[in-house]
Amino acid sequence: MNKTITPIQLHIAYIGGGSRNWARTLMNDLACCPDLGGEIRLYDIDMQSARLNEQLGNWIQKQPGVQSFWRYRAVETLVEALRGADLVFISIQPGSLEMMAHEIAVAEKYGLFFPVGDTTGAPGLMRGLRSAIIFAGFANAIAETCPQAWVINYTNPMTICTRTLTRVEPGLKVFGCCHEVFGSQEILANLAHEYLYLAEIPNRQEIQVNVLGINHFTWIDRAFYQDHDLLAILRRHIEKPGTLHKFTQKEVEEQGTWFFDAYQIKFELFKRFGLLPCAGDRHLSEFVPGFIHSPKELFRWGVIRTPVSWRMEMYQQGSLTAQDYLEGHMLFVPYPSSEEAIQQIKALVGLGDLFTNVNMENRGQILNLPLHAVVETNAHFTHDHVQPLASGLLPPGVHALVSRHVANQEMIIEAALTHNKDLAFQAIFNDPTTNLPIDKAWKMFNEIGLPEGIW
Numbered sequence: 001m002n003k004t005i006t007p008i009q010l011h012i013a014y015i016g017g018g019s020r021n022w023a024r025t026l027m028n029d030l031a032c033c034p035d036l037g038g039e040i041r042l043y044d045i046d047m048q049s050a051r052l053n054e055q056l057g058n059w060i061q062k063q064p065g066v067q068s069f070w071r072y073r074a075v076e077t078l079v080e081a082l083r084g085a086d087l088v089f090i091s092i093q094p095g096s097l098e099m100m101a102h103e104i105a106v107a108e109k110y111g112l113f114f115p116v117g118d119t120t121g122a123p124g125l126m127r128g129l130r131s132a133i134i135f136a137g138f139a140n141a142i143a144e145t146c147p148q149a150w151v152i153n154y155t156n157p158m159t160i161c162t163r164t165l166t167r168v169e170p171g172l173k174v175f176g177c178c179h180e181v182f183g184s185q186e187i188l189a190n191l192a193h194e195y196l197y198l199a200e201i202p203n204r205q206e207i208q209v210n211v212l213g214i215n216h217f218t219w220i221d222r223a224f225y226q227d228h229d230l231l232a233i234l235r236r237h238i239e240k241p242g243t244l245h246k247f248t249q250k251e252v253e254e255q256g257t258w259f260f261d262a263y264q265i266k267f268e269l270f271k272r273f274g275l276l277p278c279a280g281d282r283h284l285s286e287f288v289p290g291f292i293h294s295p296k297e298l299f300r301w302g303v304i305r306t307p308v309s310w311r312m313e314m315y316q317q318g319s320l321t322a323q324d325y326l327e328g329h330m331l332f333v334p335y336p337s338s339e340e341a342i343q344q345i346k347a348l349v350g351l352g353d354l355f356t357n358v359n360m361e362n363r364g365q366i367l368n369l370p371l372h373a374v375v376e377t378n379a380h381f382t383h384d385h386v387q388p389l390a391s392g393l394l395p396p397g398v399h400a401l402v403s404r405h406v407a408n409q410e411m412i413i414e415a416a417l418t419h420n421k422d423l424a425f426q427a428i429f430n431d432p433t434t435n436l437p438i439d440k441a442w443k444m445f446n447e448i449g450l451p452e453g454i455w
Contacts, residue, residue: 007037013085016092017042018049020318031334034067043081050074082145091154094131101308115282128160132416139168158215163374176359192225212391216283219275249299262302347381354381
């Protein structure tokens, strides 16, 4: 550890402290940052997982190459985690993976095949209904215990979860983070390298983009590397023979990954609407009509569904990986990830500014979407302040697609907070992928099942 730096001391509350992914990424990134230190309190309804992360986090502090000092402590109550917190991270699984598997399976019974099922469509919105109930409780607890803390949400459905916090407690300081824009910046960086004959691929941070929309359905209407218009280059690229083509199931399955992305839906939407959607094709297929009504159609576009059984296996593997580290079977080498939590924290505590994209309540940064709904745009991070940046207007065609989802998300939150079953159904029936007769949609809605005790 570098002894010449006096780190800023912070108290961080981590809701979902048994997280196998986001929490451990944060542990690693904090280990690489000599400017920050303090205590992280891990709260989870699965106390065993929180205690495992407590062990892992404190073990990391003793490893070679670590440049900071943090104390990790698993706590049994939410209030204990939040007391005195400067920052609150939230990354939870809102309901069990078995529940997620049930929701996706019921949708498939009605001919709706969701590759992800965590954001929109019938499974995603039902997950959102459950999430809004949970996050309303988080909002009340944060407002009561640490109202000045910055709240950083990673949980999907990102928009519903983030919006619920400020809908319930408008005074909270909240933003949500997702890496979907990063992937599009990397695609554009590779195109800059290829078409501008650059010696090296630019860093994604060198790709300047204007983003506007909602999480997993965010769009880029301007993209530049220095003074080069990258969307103009993309237009050239998709005209190349072979860039746009249809896949077979065999071709997709031979990729050997549940996260294969052929960019076919992304590029086709860009070709037809003139803006580049940021999310991967697995998410995009769930926001627009026509793709999820058969596995064959999804395969045609290069999309494979991620089975929830795989997610369950990875969850179990996360526990074994932690044990492997703790028992000395694996070597830990701290190395900064591509996530931006550390840069965000440093900016918020006064260690420099940051420009990046975040999900925040609409204060007018997208003028033709409703005020207060959560939207995704660029923002400027400074000391104890995040200022969303004006991104312009969504053009009519994209606005028609996005605004429908905003309305559904707002209805789901309202349904959760007011225990309105009819409103929840209306949101799901209005989703563009539902496309069922109303009686069948109602049957599916009830068969998926509602959060226990809400109605």
